[in-house]
Amino acid sequence: MAETNATILIPDISGFTEFMTTTELSHSSRAIHMLIDAMLNAIGEEYEVSEIEGDAVLLIKKGPAPSKKEILGICLKIFNAFHSQRMWMQQYTICPCGACKAIINLTLKFIVHYGPLVELKVGRFVKQSGMEMIVAHRLLKNSIDSHEYLLMSEKLLKQVNDSTETADMVWGNAFEEYASIGKVGYHFALLNEARKNVPAPQAPQSYYRKDSTPYLQTTIAANFLDVYMVIMNIPGRAEWMPGLQKVEQDMPDICIGSLHHCLFENHQSTISPLLMISSDEEINYAESCRIEEMNISLVYEFVFKKVDEKSCHFSVRFMNAAELPIPEETRGILLENMQRMAEKLKLFCEK
Template sequence: MNSFYEIPQIKKGILFIPDISGFTQFVTSTEVSHSQHIISELLELIISEVGNLFTVSEIEGDAVLFYRFQNDFDIEEIIKLCEKVFLSFHSYLKTYRRDLVCHCGACTMTHKLGLKFIIHIGDFGLNQVGKREKLYGKEVILAHRLMKNPLDLKEYVLVSSSYDLFDIKLLTSADLVLEEFGYVSFGYMDLTPLKDRIPEPLPIQRNFYPEVKKFVYTVIPAISFQDIVLAITEPEHRKAWMKGVSNIELKGHKINRIKSNHDCVINGNTIQVTLEDLIREENEVKILEHAYMQSMKTEIIQLFTIRKTEKDEVILGMGTVIIGSKNPFVRMFKSLIERVMAVQNSKNITSLGKYLKVLKY
């Protein structure tokens, strides 16, 4: 007689949990949308760095639950993997901080995030739940309980006593008492000193482009530069005020940053855009974009300026210049086409001003 339920096959394996520290405070005390995007990028980075050494069971908010069934459990190999992931994680955060466009709470607090790892051997199985497989067994519960430990450290590797801790000289011994499990010993290693091995990212390579001279302007009541920068650079905001835009798709990232790329579809034509630079001064911000218009085989530079006045107002400027084209028509009528672009810019900058006024009030 066939059973309606298949009992999960229990066998020995490794449970491996990289967990992003500071996640809860990061999400609850900052802008939720950007914090979610940042955490998502970091989780994808962790999964990529781990590669095929482990299998992903599931994403658990701020952590990834990995597992592996095998007979050879080389703990030193796994600790080296932890160090590799840790270094990549913090290298990413340093680069992200260098390339900041947005200065919201989430984007400026990334340096406070950390990473810890839980490693545990135990008997567990895979349970089919709908179309997904979930890990099953008491040892899975224990591995998660070990994440809530008394260590006064933010970033570390924790190895449960399922390993012979005496053979792992890098680890310091400790213990705790867990409900349902009783006395549990473990070893740990502080990862914080590894940060000294992470070099500062090289300065952004800034390209030199022809000066943009033909500007159109609009004046609006004072509003924070942060809100204006987001309105210009964030895809969802930009679609709301830029004429003819039907879609903007970021490439490789979930949040815009310096040197990031996106495809912008305007009136059915795809334009490949790079956010080349963002220059912040005391009373002015400049946003420089390099764009390639596929339909016209033409490269342009687009510059936005945001400037405060003494009258508690903000002057928004927008200018475009053609810097190269494989289209003979564009080369012949470059000045005329730039004047047409200036007319379109005038409509867009006016639309942006109206949009910002709505955001303010």
């Protein structure tokens, strides 16, 4: 077993357990995957990714400890990537489920420690272990009254030089008493101000021109959220939408701006979500639709209004998004297709 000194860095997502146990599992898992992926991209090759532990990333840097300035720099880089991705997901999601709404509650903290580690090779995997690894993980449970902070153990700080670049952060001193370990001292700084400085992602381009085109309306014997989720699942529309054979898309997620290429029996259309506004009683959703064969650009608006837990009012309309008017023959075809779509949606949801 090889032993080496190393810096242990653990970015840990706070609120993860509650998030995963009180929200939709598939959506919460996907959200955490996207956030961790953003963090890993920010890390680059500065640290070795030893393990991904569900809500945390275990990072190792062998050799002498980096400076306090370098530690602060990598932590803020990860912090900014995490919150930029979180804000992007909030702004661009079209899903009203509990998981996608609860992304706003996720926060990030950092534990940094230093000491000798033992490398264990298990099959083709290499795992670091030892007392200092245990200490680093125990430090995740501490008495700091915040969910976002940077904690550096005293053992780490004995190896690094202080720097003026970290002087503008307010540092506190504390210690924890752990069974079988004893007293562990540390310094910490809250990241409240750092969060205010996270670069905001570019806002989605969701504007479109509206007109007085009437809605086609019907009542569906299904929960309004369930009906919306059927419409929102653009790849799944091939299961019920008349004439739709398959859907191909440029990315796995469905969000504002994502492109979905729909192959129908006699034409192709490219659909892209524009906006979603939700409340406890109603959801408004809009998407663009480009049909090259007909040389038309449309915006479809959908409204889902709750009647009770088992029924809702469904409304849909299309509007011309181009400068040239839609020919009457083409408009007639589009109206007929929309009527058939509403009928099939009603049958599918009520089953």
